[in-house]
Amino acid sequence: QVHLAESGGGSVHTGESLTLACDTSGSTYRANCMGWFRQAPGQTREGVAALHVGGRTIIYADFAKGRFTISQDLANNMVYLQMTNLKPEDTAEYYCAAQTLPPCGTWASYNYFGRGTQVTVSS
Numbered sequence: 001q002v003h004l005a006e007s008g009g010g011s012v013h014t015g016e017s018l019t020l021a022c023d024t025s026g027s028t029y030r031a032n033c034m035g036w037f038r039q040a041p042g043q044t045r046e047g048v049a050a051l052h053v054g055g056r057t058i059i060y061a062d063f064a065k066g067r068f069t070i071s072q073d074l075a076n077n078m079v080y081l082q083m084t085n086l087k088p089e090d091t092a093e094y095y096c097a098a099q100t101l102p103p104c105g106t107w108a109s110y111n112y113f114g115r116g117t118q119v120t121v122s123s
Contacts, residue, residue, distance in 0.1 A: 002027045002112040004096040009117030017084045020117060022096030025077040031098035035059075035110055036070060036081045038092035038119075045095070047107035049081060059105035086121045094119050 003026030008019055020036065035050030049070035050059045058070060069082040079096060094117050097110040 002029070002031055002098045002100075004098060004112060004114035006094065006096045006114045006117040009094060009119045011120040011122065012086055014087060014121060014123045016086055016121075017082070018086065018119060019083070020081040020094055020096075020119075022079040022081075022114065023077065024079065024096075024098070027077070027098075030077075031100050031112065032102050033099045033104035033110070034070075034072065034079045035097045035099075035104065035107075036079075037095045037097050037107070037110070037113070038090075039095070039116075040089075040092040043092075047110075048094070050097075050104045050107075050110075051079070052102060052104050057102075057104055083119070086119075088121050088123050090119060091121050092119060093117070 005023040008021045036048040039045040071080045096114040098112040099110045
């Protein structure tokens with residue numbers, strides 16, 4: 001069982017930053033890939049960033065490149081998403097996600113999701 005708990009969402013203004021955290025310590029086994037997804041109202045969920053747990057592979061969606069950074073803290077079973085220069089179009093519910101088999105960049109393969117944390121960016 002993979003248990004994912006997000007935190008760190010909030011309301012910010014354009015250009016500001018937020019860091020989301022995902023606590024995986026409640027899981028009974030460790031996934032091979034961890035990622036972040038987002039879903040804006042009326043839109044489908046989309047992949048934001050992903051990494052290979054314990055490895056070096058990191059994948060970003062085009063909109064996230066240069067502004068978002070995904071990272072992991074293996075010792076504390078945490079995955080982070082640092083978001084900078086936020087824009088109103090980044091407003092969405094953000095979900096931590098996991099999958100048990102690579103490749104980590106196959107967004108459709110993620111089958112574990114947390115409950116989400118809301119990020120709202122106003123101009």
